[in-house]
Amino acid sequence: MIDLTCQELVELLTDYLDGALDAETKQGVADHCAICGGCGPYLEQLRQTIAVLGRLR
Ligand SMILES: [Zn+2]
Numbered sequence: 001m002i003d004l005t006c007q008e009l010v011e012l013l014t015d016y017l018d019g020a021l022d023a024e025t026k027q028g029v030a031d032h033c034a035i036c037g038g039c040g041p042y043l044e045q046l047r048q049t050i051a052v053l054g055r056l057r
Pocket of ligand 1: 005006009032036037038039040
């Protein structure tokens, strides 16, 4: 089980949404977003932005 800080999470988010992370790291991101009041909404916002733009890069 990976314990991420908010700083680490933010750096991983684009790869997470791109599906570029390994399963363990991906789970760590999901777990953090589920319990963190800052990163959860941030992830949702980023998801919606990507849905509008299509892709990140
Ligand atoms: Zn956080």
